[in-house]
Amino acid sequence: MKSLSLPLRLNCLLFASLLTEPSRAGGNDSQQTGTLDAGGARASSANYSQTASVGVLGSRASNAGSNLISKPGFIGQLYEVASLKLSASPATLDEGGTSQVRTTATLDDATLLHLSGGEVKWRVLLGPVEAIDTHGVVKFRNVYQDSFASIEAGYQGRSDGVRFLIRNVGDDDSGIYAHDNIPDLWQVQNFGENNPRGIASADPDGDGQNNFFEYAAGLSPTNAASRFTLEIADLPESAHQKALLLSPRLEGRGYFLESSTDPGAGFAPLTNAEQVDFGTIRLVLDPDASMPHKFYRVKISLP
Structure with missing residues (x-):
């Protein structure tokens, strides 16, 4: 039994020595290893640091082609x-x-x-x-x-x-210009994107005609001189007739004259009238204008 005691003591001493991490010293510095494990880790002294890995446990391994790659250990997790x-x-x-x-x-x-x-x-x-x-x-x-x-x-x-x-799949759905019956592109071209001056009810040029009307009439919403007008002129040789001049008349738009002797009671289409166009001016003759008061209005339509 005594012959076995010495090897046992030596083995224990040897194992204990492996658990004791030696210091590493140079001429001007030394490092006490802080970690010794299967995966390696970072160890440092006052003057330098070292990242270490022990054996193949910190290496790259693959068992599923290019779709799955395992890189265990501290070193394996470092990348750029x-x-x-x-x-x-x-x-x-x-x-x-x-x-x-x-x-x-x-x-x-x-x-x-x-x-x-x-x-x-x-x-x-x-x-x-x-x-x-x-x-x-x-x-x-x-x-x-x-x-x-x-x-x-x-x-x-x-x-x-x-x-x-x-x-772009809708013509009237952009920002604050959406759903106002004016194409967004017309508003953006005249006022830029999401400008309150470009909404349908605004009158930025102060001519009394809002943006919606100016779009329908083909006018410039930023130029006060660009206005739609309806003038009524007497005909000296025919007192019971009136000449109506509307301008500008543009191709691609419909112009419908209505009249009334009492605006509060509503308007009706002007009947029995004759019309002739001179460029951007349309002349309409109302054959029944003998009453003391008669009111007119124009409806403009787009295709």
Whole structure:
């Protein structure tokens, strides 16, 4: 029994010595190893630090081709992003729609990292982008004409962008100009986007005719001299007739004269009248204008 006691003591001493981490010293500095394990870790002194890995347990392993890669251990989790790639589905869509944008980072060892929308920093470069949520879903506003949009994502010093085509599918659905019976494009061309001076009821040029009427009559809503007029002229040789001159008369529009002897009772279409056009002026002869008071109005229609 005594012959076995010495080897047992030696084994215990040897095992104990392996658990005691030696210090490493140079001429000017020393490092006491802080960690010794199967995966390795970071150890440091006052003057330097070291990231270590023991054996193959910190190496890369793959058992599912390019789709699944395992990199265990502290060293295996260190990486740098080599590039970033955005993809959008769909990239062409109708106004008011959404698109799913996916962000993929290619790492320095050629592995891929799929990032959520909340992990990247988004930047709108161009176009009617309303919002980008944490899942990478991009919401677009309504537009007044087919428009491009562009966004960019950044992650760890790398960035990439993606471009969209937003199709205009409604003529009267953009911003504060929506649903006012005036095409959005006409309002944007005259006032820019979402300008209160461009709404249907506004009269920015102060000529007494609002934007809706000026659009219908084919006028300039920013020029007070651009007005629709209806003049009544006497005919000396025919006292019971009146000459009505309306201007401007434009092609593609319909002009319908109505009359009344009592505006409070309403108007009715002018009957038995004759008309002739001289360029942008229309002359209408009312054969029944002998009463003391008679009122006229014009209705303008578009195709």
